[in-house]
Amino acid sequence: MPWLVLDPEGGPVEPIRRYLYDFSARNRPGSVRSYAYGLLRWWRWLRAVGVQWDKASPAEVRDLVLWLRAAEKPRNSPRRTSAATAGKFNPITRKRNLGDGYEPRTVRHSNSVVRSFYEFWIEIGEGPLLNPVPLDRRGRRPHAHHNPLEPFRAEGKIRYNPKVPRSRPREIPDEHWKDLFGAMRSNRDRAILALDISCAARASEILGICGVDVDWGDQLVRVRRKGNDAEQWLPASPESFVWLRLYLAELGPLDLNDPVWWTLRRRDHGDGLRRHPMNYDALRAVLRRANKLLGTNYTMHDLRHTAALRMSRDESLSLRDVQTILGHAHLSTTADIYLIEDEAQVIRRVAEHLAEREDRARQPLPPVAVGYEAADLAVLFGGLPR
Incomplete structure (x- = not known):
């Protein structure tokens, strides 16, 4: 096994070891490492709240998500030069620096790891009857309009996943x-x-x-x-x-x-x-x-x-x-x-549009044709077109 989660006595945690053994046969070593750390966090959380792993409910998952959104990440060394810029936007690149807390993507990954762990144990029939990481299906029947020519895919999203704002690709000018x-x-x-x-x-x-x-x-x-x-x-x-x-x-x-x-x-x-x-x-x-x-x-x-x-x-x-x-x-x-519109190009075109409107507003109105009153046309059309 490339990665293991150890208990306080120094031995491997058997439920996690069996899961990672199966998981490593289907994934790369880097993924095994990431999932091992996610399960280590989940095991520490269960130990803190005093719940056995096969007795966990959605309440423990919900409370872990709330704790991750409020807690600070442990660091090997305290911030020094980056303490004043943590979580703030860089004025040159306009990119946000990572903060001291857990990002929404980290919380979503944690939920995915825990759900995958319990799916393995439910599949082999040695785990709980229900997965403690539930899906929100919004009342729809799973695979209601499934195409028989396509494989089945998971439907619904994890209930306690925080929303991640969509960001545009980061380009270096x-x-x-x-x-x-x-x-x-x-x-x-x-x-x-x-x-x-x-x-x-x-x-x-x-x-x-x-x-x-x-x-x-x-x-x-x-x-x-x-x-x-x-x-x-x-x-x-x-x-x-x-x-x-x-x-x-x-x-x-x-x-x-x-x-x-x-x-x-x-x-x-x-x-x-x-x-x-x-x-x-x-x-x-x-x-x-x-x-x-x-x-x-x-x-x-x-x-x-x-x-x-x-x-x-x-x-x-x-x-x-x-x-x-x-x-x-x-x-x-x-x-x-x-395939997104370049933000800089959009700003340039809108700025040209606003400048053109200002130029048209400063130009004198065209003369009114003979036989018409300018005041009557203004009332009728709400002002003469420029």
């Missing part, structure tokens, strides 16, 4: 992108950003690239998709390959099956000083240093959004092309996220 790229301190960091802004891959997919996954002739990189681990070749910009070549020249000989991205500093972990493969925490540190210098709060996922929005506005690319590059399973996912 061109002038801010130049500042962010200029804040990089090594050819490795420049290569990562240039590669990500051109191929729109996720951060974990970029970090998983090996030497054999780089096609220098056709300027392609092969990534392994986050959801299904499928391999896919993505085109990248010539500029990104220039920075990649400069970085590899500094790194030295690289085996084709070795990761492309390595730490710049050599560290001793008991086997002598040597470089280590770059992980997600090291990549976050690169962005954190740049954000501190620029006063921004950009993330690697902002680069993916920026690349996708650039492609969606290109008339030579279809929406199906964008879907393929992003690796979305459904075309509707790409359309719902990226």
Whole structure:
């Protein structure tokens, strides 16, 4: 088992262990870790309220949701420089910084984890009769109009899920992108950003690239998709390959099956000083240093959004092309996220409309035709048209 939840005596919690054993056979290790932490929170909550796991009711789920919405997240170290900006909007990027409390998406994920856990035990007949995480069906019969040619899907939403406001994709403007790229301190960091802004891959997919996954002739990189681990070749910009070549020249000989991205500093972990493969925490540190210098709060996922929005506005690319590059399973996912009106363009057009109205209001009224009285026309039509 890649992850386990331990009891106070140091032994594995058997109900969670059996669930994660089944869950790990169907999902990636990263998902197992996320679900294990969600069940750890649920187990601590049941211990705090004095309820056995197979005796839990919707009341315990409701109270946990209320507690998560009011509590502060535990932190390994107290906030220092970010204490004044937690939960507030950045004036440059106009993005909200994460606060000290649990976000609505975290609460929704917690509910999904607990519901999945009890669905497993109800299915094998060793759990409670009813799932303590109920669904709101609003009085409709489940699968009332089901198409027999399509598979059954879960209907209804979890009752105590908080609403998540829909937000538009976070795009980095061109002038801010130049500042962010200029804040990089090594050819490795420049290569990562240039590669990500051109191929729109996720951060974990970029970090998983090996030497054999780089096609220098056709300027392609092969990534392994986050959801299904499928391999896919993505085109990248010539500029990104220039920075990649400069970085590899500094790194030295690289085996084709070795990761492309390595730490710049050599560290001793008991086997002598040597470089280590770059992980997600090291990549976050690169962005954190740049954000501190620029006063921004950009993330690697902002680069993916920026690349996708650039492609969606290109008339030579279809929406199906964008879907393929992003690796979305459904075309509707790409359309719902990226087929939106650019907010900056809307503001510009509305401002031009208001300015044009002001110009028309300052122009003199046209003369009235012979035989008509201007006052009579104003009463009849409510003022002469401009």
